[in-house]
Every structure is written in C-alpha cells, then in structure tokens.
Amino acid sequence: MKNDKRVYIFDTTLRDGEQSPGASMNTEEKIKIATQLQRLGVDVIEAGFAAASPGDFDAIRRICEVVDKSTVCSLARAVDRDIIQAGESLADAKHKRIHTFIATSPIHMEHKLKMSPEEVIRRAVAAVKLAKTFTDDVEFSCEDAGRSEMPFLKEILDAVIEAGATTLNIPDTVGYRLPQEMGAIIEELHGHVGERAIISVHCHNDLGLAVANSLFSVMNGARQVECTINGLGERAGNAALEEVVMAMKTRADVFEGIETGINTKEIYPTSRLVAAITGIEPQPNKAIVGKNAFAHESGIHQDGVLKCQETYEIMHAEDIGLETNRIVLGKHSGRHAFKERLEALGFDLSPEDLNKAFERFKLLADKKKEIFDDDIRMLIANEITNIPQAYELVGLQIADCSAGVPSAAVTIRHDGEEITDAGIGDGTIDAIFKTIDRISGHSGRLLDYRVEAVSQGKDALAKVVVNVQFDENNSAVIGHGLSIDTMLASAKAYIGALNSYLSMIPSNCQIDSCEGV
Ligand SMILES: CC(=O)SCCNC(=O)CCNC(=O)[C@H](O)C(C)(C)COP(=O)(O)OP(=O)(O)OC[C@H]1O[C@@H](n2cnc3c(N)ncnc32)[C@H](O)[C@@H]1OP(=O)(O)O
Ligand SMILES: CC(C)C(=O)C(=O)O
Numbered sequence: 001m002k003n004d005k006r007v008y009i010f011d012t013t014l015r016d017g018e019q020s021p022g023a024s025m026n027t028e029e030k031i032k033i034a035t036q037l038q039r040l041g042v043d044v045i046e047a048g049f050a051a052a053s054p055g056d057f058d059a060i061r062r063i064c065e066v067v068d069k070s071t072v073c074s075l076a077r078a079v080d081r082d083i084i085q086a087g088e089s090l091a092d093a094k095h096k097r098i099h100t101f102i103a104t105s106p107i108h109m110e111h112k113l114k115m116s117p118e119e120v121i122r123r124a125v126a127a128v129k130l131a132k133t134f135t136d137d138v139e140f141s142c143e144d145a146g147r148s149e150m151p152f153l154k155e156i157l158d159a160v161i162e163a164g165a166t167t168l169n170i171p172d173t174v175g176y177r178l179p180q181e182m183g184a185i186i187e188e189l190h191g192h193v194g195e196r197a198i199i200s201v202h203c204h205n206d207l208g209l210a211v212a213n214s215l216f217s218v219m220n221g222a223r224q225v226e227c228t229i230n231g232l233g234e235r236a237g238n239a240a241l242e243e244v245v246m247a248m249k250t251r252a253d254v255f256e257g258i259e260t261g262i263n264t265k266e267i268y269p270t271s272r273l274v275a276a277i278t279g280i281e282p283q284p285n286k287a288i289v290g291k292n293a294f295a296h297e298s299g300i301h302q303d304g305v306l307k308c309q310e311t312y313e314i315m316h317a318e319d320i321g322l323e324t325n326r327i328v329l330g331k332h333s334g335r336h337a338f339k340e341r342l343e344a345l346g347f348d349l350s351p352e353d354l355n356k357a358f359e360r361f362k363l364l365a366d367k368k369k370e371i372f373d374d375d376i377r378m379l380i381a382n383e384i385t386n387i388p389q390a391y392e393l394v395g396l397q398i399a400d401c402s403a404g405v406p407s408a409a410v411t412i413r414h415d416g417e418e419i420t421d422a423g424i425g426d427g428t429i430d431a432i433f434k435t436i437d438r439i440s441g442h443s444g445r446l447l448d449y450r451v452e453a454v455s456q457g458k459d460a461l462a463k464v465v466v467n468v469q470f471d472e473n474n475s476a477v478i479g480h481g482l483s484i485d486t487m488l489a490s491a492k493a494y495i496g497a498l499n500s501y502l503s504m505i506p507s508n509c510q511i512d513s514c515e516g517v
C-alpha cells in the first residue's frame, strides 16, 4: 500500500451514468441528484458533457448554481469547441474542473480517430492547455487505456502533465482488464508519475469486474475512483460507488486507513433517488443497495442474526442509511424468527399456540412467496381464537361457473366425522354457503359479504368477512376467512360465523335437541 490515505470519489452518474440506455434525465432531475451527491460527500460531480446538447450545457450551468462544496466537472473531447463549451458551462462554479480525453489504444487511434499517435499527443496537449485557460483543475483521460500500450501511456501522460493536467485518469473503457492486470498497470503508472499528478481510475463492468478493478487500482496507488450510483453507465455500467466505498470501509484492515469523504448514511437515499429518477431499479440481489442486500430469509440465518447480527452481516443496514435489516418471513423461516415477529406485532402466544400458528404459517408460506405483517395478523386473528371449532372445513370443490349452474362440493369435519355434500346456487359463493347449510342443518341469512386483499402482491391473501343471521332469535354473527383463494376464504368465513353462532347458544342446545324448541 502507498502512504497517502485520501481517495477522492468522482461521481459520474450524471455523465457516464446518463449514457445508460433509457437513463436520460432532465435539468431539474439532474439538479436534485447533484444536490444529493453533494450531501453524500462526493469530491467531484461530473455534471455532463457540455458540447453534447444545449440541455446538457444548461444542466451543468444550473448545477454550478446549487453545488458549492463538491467540484463540478464538465467533460470535453480534445476539441477546441468542446473545451470552450465546457469552460463556459462552468463559469459560475465555486470549484470547477474540465475533464478532457482522447483515446490512446491502437484500435481507437487507427479506426475511430484515424490519427497517428503523434497527432493524438499533440491534440491532448493542446486540449489541456486550452482547458487551463478556464481552470487550474484539469483532468486528462487516456480513453481505452486498458488496451493501450504502456510506453505510449507514459509518453502521453508526461506530455499532459507538462501542459498542466493535475489528474490523470486511466479508464478501462471496455471493461477488459482483470483485477491483477489493472493493479499492475496502475502500479507502473503511479511509479512513473510519482507526485506530479493524481492517478485516477474509471472502470467499466463488461466482465463484472469494475469494482474489483477499482479496488486493485486503489491498492496500487490510484487516489481517485470514478464511479456511479447503482453502477449505472454505458453498456454494463461503471463501478458502483456504493460498492467501492463500502468495500474500502468494511475491509479497512486491508485498505490500511484509506479514507473517503463519503457520508455512507447517505448511500441508500441517493440510490433510491437515482432509481426513482432514472426508472432503473437495482437488481434485488445487488450488493449494498439491492432490496435483498440486508434481508434474511432462511430460518438458520434468521436465528443467527437474531442472536448476534454479525453471524450473517459484515456491515449493518444503518451504515448505508437504511433503517434496519429485514427478516423476511417465508417458507424457509424458522420458529425463532416467527416468534420474534409475533412479539414485535404484540402477540404473546403460549408455546402450544405458537406451534399451532407456526404450522399454519408454514402452510401459508408454501403457497405465498413472502409473508407480510398483515398476513400474520390475520393468520393469528383467524386461527388462534377461543371459539370452539364445531365445524371445520376439510375440502372445497367448485364447478366452472362460466357456463351452466354454479355448484360446490364441500367436505366438513364435525364431531370427528367428515361429511361431504354438494349443492347449487345463484352464484358460486351462494352454492358454497347453501351446501354448508345443508351439511350443518343450520340455515343462515347472509346480511353482508366483503372481500379485500390483505398485504401486497399478486399472491396477496384474500380476507372475506361475512355477517350472517342463523336464527331470528339471535343477533347476526361475523365470520372471517383468510386464504390466497377467495372462494376458500368465503367458505372459511361462513363456517367461522357458524362456529361463532354455535358458541353463543347453550352447549347442551345442540341442533338435534333444539329442534322444535
Ligand atoms: C468513452 C466515453 O464515454 S466517451 C463520451 C461519450 N459521450 C458522448 O458521446 C456524449 C454525447 N455525444 C454527442 O452528443 C456527440 O457525439 C458529439 C456532440 C460529442 C459529437 O457529435 P458529432 O460531431 O456529430 O460526431 P460523432 O459523434 O458522430 O463522431 C465523433 C467524432 O469525434 C471524434 N472524437 C471522438 N473522441 C474524440 C476525442 N476524445 N477527441 C477528439 N475527437 C474525438 C471522432 O473521431 C469523430 O470524428 P469525425 O467526425 O472526424 O469522424
Ligand atoms: C470519457 C472516459 C473517461 C470514459 O467514460 C471512458 O473511457 O469510459
């Protein structure tokens, strides 16, 4: 490791990030992001490419009005017109940088630029000199440095340092390099440049190595890292700022006191803002800012985390500005996590009831991807009640009601015996309720029927509430039913109402003995 400890974070979300297909942002949106990037503590905000369009020029100009701590940077080809526009776009910046670039790899020089290496050096020097007339802070990039020849890189870097460049950026423009290779390139260039300028890296993610390559570069002397929020950027994107920063923080033992100016608690809010504005959501399993990055789904992990967070967490959700980690209840969860969530929701169940509830929870989790708090509340309210379950639904079959007569076959357990019957109705629900009436011998009058979705998603539970009057001398009773299937929830609700009704009448007053009373 080299001695100097400060690594500058150069954010290019508004420039290279905007080069992600579909990520174009308008001026107001860019201002919001720039303001948040400053709050995050980035050292340099690359606000755009002034010559690209009047809109880009205007956005850079406006960003200069609101950003006063971070340096605002404008990108330009090694072309006079671009550099003049970059300089003009930064006129009002408190701290300004012009970033000029030209490709240095044989393939780019020959086929794209159609320039000799000598011409490329001449253009680079002229560009830096012109940029210097606008600001002292000039960055020069050797585009496609990852595929450029080392002697030529050294030659052009010497020339631009002489012309006044203060930061030398070494981009792996096409994401070709492996971490050890990138580290070796940076080590050699850092050794060559010494204290004459800051070495920067700009890694693309074509092989998924942008962050690794950036980290190896830092280990070998790079003191500026160019990166973007959520890893946005041309093609497969750039190195993700949040990953670079959190890797150096979490593995401070390896990075030996390396520091950035980033307030990591602003990482998550910044990520959300960029996702909301660009409409590009990080994948759920994306490191640091993905929806699942601090979520634990399986019972063994949940148990471990509940006992000691560090068993399965190398950093904490709070470090990046998330309120807390997430224990996701689902089919892989165990009793510890389930009990903990019940207690958090205010349920204090006996061990026996907890076991009962856990069994129901597992059955539900087999059918539903994620169990939300509302699902649990309903599950408990519905299943752990003191109402004796005189009748219990065992099975339900309904006939296709798109043509013909709606019908239902219902199996109910009563007094240890399973009874099956079938009936027809004016609709499927009517057929279900009438069949339950036939089996139980109680005839209910449906006063109200309501159905609503509990929790979120396509597989949300259906909650059915019925209000039924089973005899004229008693008031109506409410029944609740919960299932991912609305018909099943309806049958459960109706049977629930029946059980409530039966629990209200004297226990010796069974239907047989009450007949004729
Ligand atoms: C690796 C990167 O991310 S580089 C940055 C990418 N960003 C952008 O391209 C920003 C958006 N770009 C644009 O709006 C346009 O491309 C503009 C305004 C910059 C230029 O548009 P045009 O003048 O129509 O040129 P066009 O884009 O078609 O071609 C690029 C030209 O610039 C030349 N060029 C490319 N890079 C450089 C450079 N760094 N320095 C000098 N010339 C360059 C090319 O050789 C080509 O020149 P030619 O017209 O003589 O063949
Ligand atoms: C303009 C340069 C720095 C760039 O984006 C790249 O080479 O990827």
Ligand SMILES: [Mg+2]
Residues within 6 Å of the ligand: 016, 171, 173, 202, 204, 234
């Ligand atoms: Mg780039």
